[in-house]
Amino acid sequence: MSASHTKPPSATDWARLQAMTDDDIDFSDDPERDAHFLAQAVILPGPKKQITLRIDADVLGYFREQGRGYQTLINRVLRKYVEAQKNRA
Numbered sequence: 001m002s003a004s005h006t007k008p009p010s011a012t013d014w015a016r017l018q019a020m021t022d023d024d025i026d027f028s029d030d031p032e033r034d035a036h037f038l039a040q041a042v043i044l045p046g047p048k049k050q051i052t053l054r055i056d057a058d059v060l061g062y063f064r065e066q067g068r069g070y071q072t073l074i075n076r077v078l079r080k081y082v083e084a085q086k087n088r089a
Helices: 014-020 034-038 057-066 070-088
Strands: none
Touching: 057 070
8 A cells, every 4th residue: 555545643742631631621712601601502403314204306307406415404494494383282
């Protein structure tokens, strides 16, 4: 195997990182999380489920034409519909 097919060695000083304690870490650019931050947080629904779903060919065609990530787009559209229905109730 030629050298062009291997990853270059890591430039990270892993021994230095392993020796660090929590007090050695600079968190100055990472502000504290307060109640306001947590109130604005978005709670994700958890892992997705794989299913078989029958969709009209023209509808599927439209989403596929949107390119890569069309299944995620379908999920987003369905989520917006569900949220709208919950808000109506």
